Structure formats: C-alpha cells, structure tokens
Amino acid sequence: MTEWPVPEMVPTNGVTLGVYRMGPEPAESGKPAVFFLHGFPEIAYSWRAQMTAFAEAGHSVFTPDQRGYGVSDAPEGVQQFTMQKLTDDLRGLLDHYGIEKAVFVGHDWGAIILWQLPFYMPERVLGCAGLNVPLLPHYPMDPVAMFRARFGEDMYIVRFQEEGACEPILERDLMQTFKFFLRKPNKGKVQKSDVPFEEKSLDLLGLLEKGEDAWGGERLLSDRETAVYAKAYKKNGFTGPIHWYRNFTANWQDQKRFLEGGRLPHVNLPCLMITADLDRACPPVIADAMAGMCTPYERIDLKGCGHWSQQERADDVNTAIMDWMQRHFA
Template identity: 40%
Template sequence: MKFPEPRYIDTNGIKMAVYEDGPKDGVPVLLSHGWPELAYSWRHQIPALAKAGFRVIAPDQRGYGNTGGPKGEENVPLYDIEHLTGDLTGLLDALEIDKAVYCGHDWGGMVVWQSALMHPDRVAGVIGVNTPFLPRSPVDPIMAMRMMFGEDMYIVYFQKFGVAEQKVGADTKRTLNFLYRRSGITMQEWEKLPSSDKNLAFIKALDTPESEWRGKPLLNEEELAYYTAAFEKSGWEGGINWYRNFTRNWERSAGLVQKVTAPALMISAADDVVLSPAMTEGMEQYVPDLEKHIIADCGHWTQAEKPEELNRLMIDWLKRRFG
C-alpha cells in the first residue's frame, strides 16, 4: 500500500509533516501516534475514515519521521506535554480548524487525553486506542515505576539520556522487528507469570536471539522498510524524550482539573499487557460521557493487528456522535 506524501505545516516552532485524506468539509479527526510509531501507523485507518466522510489529519509528531525535532539533552523539555499538545492545537490553527475529534494510541493516547484537559475548547471528542485516561498520580510516576518494576523497566531505562537511543539505534531494523510483533501471550497467561517476568524490561530483551522472541512478526517487508527508513532519518532521541518528561509533566500538572468534558470512546485490546483493559476501570469518574469496547485476541498494536474491527468501532461512534 502506497502511503501518501506529507505536506509540511509550521506549528509551535517546528515544521510538522502532515498526512491528510477525506473531504475538507468532513468532521476533522486528528490521529496521534505513539512510540515507536508514525502517522504511517494509521495507514489502515486513514482511508477507511476518509471513505466514511471524515477529514483525516495524521502528523508525524515532534521528534518522529519527517517532522523530527530539536536534539541535545538541553532540549529534552521541548518534548513535554505542553509542547506535544501545543503542536496539535497549532496544527489546527494552521488548517483553520476550530475543533477536531482527537484520537490517540499508546503515547499518542496520553497526548489526546491531556489535550482534552489543557485545550478543551479545541477537542470535540476523544478516542483512546489502548491508552486509557490516567488521572494525575499522587506521586512522581517515574519514582513509582522504579519502585514497582526496577531499573530495567523500559520507561525507567529511557530516563538516562543517550543510553536507550544508542541501544535501539544500533540496529534499527532489528529493533523494530523485535517491537512490532503480535502479542504472543494472552492476558490470562501473562497474569500467571512470576513478577520477575513482568518487569517490562523490553529493551533488555533485545539482546536475546530472535528465535526466542515472543509472538509473530506484525509487519511485512514493505512496512518494516518504511519504519526503518523513517527512524534512521529521525533517530530515536526525539521519541524517547517524550518519556523523559514524565516527571516534568507531573510537576507542571498540579492543579489541573482531572475531568474530560468531551464525549469519549475507549477501545482496549484484550491482550495488551502494557495498557490492559483493567486500566479503564473507573474512568467514568473522570470521563463522564464514555463508551468502552474491548477487541478480543489483540495485543498492543491494535491499528495493525485488528484494523477492520478498530475501524468499525471508530466509524460507528463517530457517525453516532458527530454524523
């Protein structure tokens, strides 16, 4: 499948690569990717949403792909949640769009939920794919993750500037082939594992032989080549910097009211061991207008693992709420 070429839009101090489809007078749907993803991660959703009559806007976000971003340890704060949400509002400004439905997966899910808190006048609705709304932690989240999972947990490991990007960038194609795999384990099987096997030490597991990797590869050669070229172009630093702002984001969000007033759709994947469906329990307290679904037999990469089912749920909700 040939993915379209981007156009470049100035927003919030960066030149953002944006991929668009659908009628210009359709309800705008803004797609926010996670790590290590790209606008290309929505390749199965973009044409389906456009065909359903929606105006689809999918950027390579700050630090990624054809957008890229500032480098150097001194620029880590330029990847905080204020910049990430500001990039999207600036994109809407440039496109002369008042409001859009924000849809996000993985880290992109955190960006769209926080956008609903920080820029509620720009968010017509929210679709969380795998990523639930997570209310502000009572303690520094990195400290909590370090205590719970240890130093090898991937988010904790990412905190040391320059270390993780060197590790994953040593062989970008191998890293992507390792990460982009079907789950290979059900949630029931995961829950039965000893806690020592559930420390989410994904990057450390890169050192294991490919024959020991869990799950089947998710990408075909063309898809793997697209991702590899994109991450070799941008490097890994920018995307990992998103993780290095967990503490900063937590500190700066003190006092932010934890209530999403926009209508919301939450789509979980039954076998995503990082963002489990159980994490959506109690979301209604913070997101009163909420509809929830779980896609069976699906791991973390929902857009590619179960594209037809994801598209159906998204389009059905969008037409009911915004048609």
C-alpha cells in the same frame, strides 16, 4: 488501500511537522475533521488503514509524524518535548488548516497526549477516542519513582531516563528493532514469552538484546512495512521519541495546575476507550477508572488483540470509532 500520501510540511509552534492528509478539505466535508496521533515507537504510517477508511467515509483526516518522529523536526533538549509543547503543536496544526474543533484519536503515547487535550486545549476538541492507553487519574507520586519502586531499574521507562544510554541499543539495527517491537500474540493467545518485555521487570531493552528466539509471538508486519519504520527512524533516531518519556516527571508536575480538590476535572466530552485483552503493557483493567472520569463515555474491549490494535485489528477499530462518531457527531 489508497496510496499513502506525501506529507505536507507544516510550521507549527516553532517546529515543522510532516502531516499526512486524506479526504476532502475541512470546509467542504460536512463531517468532523479527524486527527490520528501515533505512539512510540511508531509514525503516522501506523494509521494508514484508518486514514483510508475515514477519508472514504467523507472525513477530512490528518495524521502527523509528531515532534521528534519521522520526517518532522526533532529539536534538541528534553525540554522541547513536554506535554505543553506536544499539545501546542496540535493547536498550531488546527490553526494552520482553519479547523476550529476536531475529533482526536490516539494510540499508546498518542493516547497519553489525547487524554490531556481536554485540559490543555478543551476549546478545540469535539471528542476523544483512545486505543490501549486510558485517561488515568493524577499519579499520587512522581511516576518515574513509582515505576522504579514497582518494577526496578531495568524497567524500560526507568532506563530511558538516562539520556544517551538506550539510543545506541535501539539504533544498532533498525530493522531488527522494529521486528522486535511490532509483534502480535501467536494465534491470538499470550504465552509466557509472547510480549516484548519480561513481565516482572518490563526490561524491554534486555529482551531486545536477547535476539528473536527469545521474543515470542509473531511478526505483525511484512518486511516492506517494517522497512518503512526503519527508514523513518534513520532521520531522527530515538532521542526525540525517548525525550517524551524523559518528561514524565515534568508533565506530572505541570498537570497539577488542572487539579480540582486533588483530582483531574471531569471530562464532559464524548470519549471512547478501546482496550485489547492481550496487551500486557496496557491491560484493560487500567481503563476501569475512566467510567467515573468522562461523560458520555463508552468502552470496547477487543478480544484476542495485542498492543498494536489499529494495525492488528484495523477493521474492528475502524468500525468502533465510526459507530461512536455517528452517534455523537452526525
């Protein structure tokens, strides 16, 4: 694999983001530029296999440590992490690199941002490929209230709403935290304890505190790779990343300005959804509504795969996205 690059520190939208680049200059490529958007609790490094493959295929590729993560700035205040701020960061990166439109690929929270780009900055998007988290219809009620009603007070997103309450738990031992998060199903089969939360309550933090014997599954990354994550989170900690969750309600309210007849407008851009059948946090069934929300739309279901798809099944993910891009952007 190509050596992981040194980040370029790029000013955008009032912050400076660390952006990792591979491949030719955008103007020299002749192929669409591709931006990879990481999720929680990850960093740009999670896309290392995709960056290498797409750069070798002749694409100009970019992945930022997004606002609050890794080497990038983590401004103070929950209001600094709204969907408007996060999408404006990407608009600024496109402007900085002189790119009119790009293909965006997102995983987990990166996919949540990805699926909002056709509404927040449609003029800058060629196509969207999402992993594990789909484009969802507008929630019928405040999502945090909905999560609380469905899963209770211990559900991790509900617990995240109290600023300062969860950060010490996650920051106590960063290597241990990432050994907990970055796991895969043991032998490709989900058993009762093979997921990083309890199924009924999604008490992710409670399970972390129980210790490794209770976690189930098996580690996805080596000690060396896990240490990359731990080192990255020493700079900013977890407050900025968790602030993304603390904007669920504000983002839901802001999304209402895009609604047409109470629904999100149809997305008329090439869209690819990649699900993983052993991802209990985001099971494939939650993507079923997308077929009626996007055109042209394609879906691929990875069998025997957990939540961290682009690392667990890098070759399959790379092939799926490249095949999709060749058909729509060649």
